[in-house]
Amino acid sequence: MPVIKDNVIMLDDGLASHKPTIHDILSIIEDSLTKAGVSYDRISVKGAELIIDDRKPSKKMLIEPKLFTCPHCGFVTVSEEEYWNHLKCHYFGF
């Protein structure tokens, strides 16, 4: 499985039955990125690394973090833990 770290994708080919060609890898990466909904301008090969040129932040990447909203009082937090802690206040009546 490819590991995506920043804009560099590292491939662990230790389990591969044959060493994939760079062309094989490119099509796998393009496929993965498309499935993940990642947009990119181009992919270039630099030694053993594939460099992906991102587009400017897409709308997808600008989506705000998941928000947890308290159904009782409208309290909003991005932390699920904080959300559950907050809910206890209602249930246990602090």
Ligand SMILES: [Zn+2]
């Ligand atoms: Zn609340």
